[in-house]
Amino acid sequence: MARKVILDVDTGTDDAVAIMFAALHPDLDLLGVTTVNGNVPLENTTDNTLRVLDWIGCPGIPVHPGVPRPIVRRGFPGGRHFEQDDDHDPHGTALPIPAPRIAAQDTGAVEYLVETLRATAEQITLVAVGPLSNVATALAIDPSLAGAVEQLVVMGGGHAVANVTASAEFNIWADPEAASVVLSAGFDPLTLVTLDATHQALVPQTTCDALEGLGTPAGTAAARFISRRIAAYEQMAVAGNAAPVHDVVCTAYLVEPEVISTRSFPVEVETASPLTVGRTVIDTRPDSKSERNAHVALHADAARLNELLLTTFARDTAS
Template identity: 65%
Template sequence: MTRKVILDVDTGTDDAVAIMLAALHPDLDLAAVTTVSGNVPLAATTDNTLRVLDAIGRPDIPVHPGLAHPVARRGFPGPRHFEAGSARDMHGTSLPLPAPRTAARAESAVEFLLHTLRTTTEPVTLVPVGPLSTIATVLAADPSVRDALAEVVIMGGAHHYGNVTPSAEFNFWADPEAAAMVLSAGLPRLTLVTLDATHRALVTRDDCVKLSGLGTPAGRTAADLITRRIDAYSAGRGVAADDAAPVHDAVCIAYLLRPEVITTRPVHVEVETTGSRTVGRAVMDLRPNATGEPNAQVAFDARADVLVDLLLSAFA
């Protein structure tokens, strides 16, 4: 039986790989993709998502635009951890794919998610891999929809170090109030895939050669996008490895297919919303005498071999 999945994305390069893996793997039913402002503004995340689905022959998957701004901080986020258009810009604004032939649905992501979760007859797995603005809005509008969720798998947060500040990972930093709302929403099963894990599952240039060699649209597209990520990480010295980069969001989809790709432990996690130097930090109580009930299974490690094997098999 296939697993019904809804992806919530801010499509840049790693979201694109996650979308392709979810859309093409036979064990997943990608019912829809919702978009949110994050890596690029909402119009671009939506356009990029449509480009990806068209490129791999899945224009049938509906795309619903979500929030164009954080839930509480209009005008936020501020300066990013890389300058747009620089050698460290791993996303760009528009992905290097043909302009979409299809259009996004008129129904907003919030309306779509509320209706779907209220009426579904089968559990839904929700995978948000961008800022949590749309998801927080849905849960605030109707907290009972959480009962329709088999699992929520979030790409976000970090323990040892962030990527946009020393404390914070981008998705949580870009809308810290939304992240705090979702983490405290009492979700029955929440898996948090952190930077600590995704930085352990690096994809190399040699892997990209193999992906390109598949000769398929998805293989070539993944190779091109991941190569751009490797170039950007190399320029910014963002990982302690040569010729490799994390593909954060794809790890979340890999986990749905092969759970052994990550190693998790139950942790109580809160999100800092007030600290001037720590806003967006995922505060994880890892003490032996930790207080508070665990609210997430948190991934601190991941396997590159499992991720790459999945990409190669799905994109072939």
């Protein structure tokens, strides 16, 4: 039986690959997608999400627009908002596929999450690969939702690796108060897929070429998106002729857990310090007395991920 999934995204290129994976893999049943302010403003994350689902022939998967700003701050820490695509790619806010012919749902993301998780008797996995504003807002309405989720998988944070600042990963930094709420809410299990892991699961240009050669809509789009990421990472002089595709590591993990390896650690989020705001403080001390509230992925298997991308995106449709 396919695992039922809700995907919470701030769709740029890596979210797009994760959405296609979740929509097309036969072991996953993507119930809905919720969008949040993050890589780009909410209207763009929603538009990009609709573009992806329309492009791969999955117009029936509902898209629910969510929270347009952090839950506490007037803007991002430091007052910045990236008006560009993932990882500060300079090519603009819209994904390079046609504009969608489908529309978002009238029901907002938070209402959808609360109503769906309250009402369901089924086990649902929530995968959050953007800032955690939607999830934290839903918890503010109903804290018991943490117990209604079979598993929460979060792409965010880092131990030895950061990106948006010297201390912080973007998703956590973009709404650190939301991340703090979610990490302390009692989700069990909560799996945190960090930059330490995703930077080990690099996708090379050779995989992009193979994806393009599949001739499927998803393969073509994934090749385009990942090649774009590779070009951006080359400009930053990291990763060589390859790039991390952070968010798809989370959806790949759902069908093949060996894609990552995890250990249980206490994790907290810094929300006060101007220097380290948004840092995930992962307490790796073996004698720590703090609650081990997350299964933290610090390692990943690139070969497994690349193989899964090729086999999944060989599919023409979700049927």
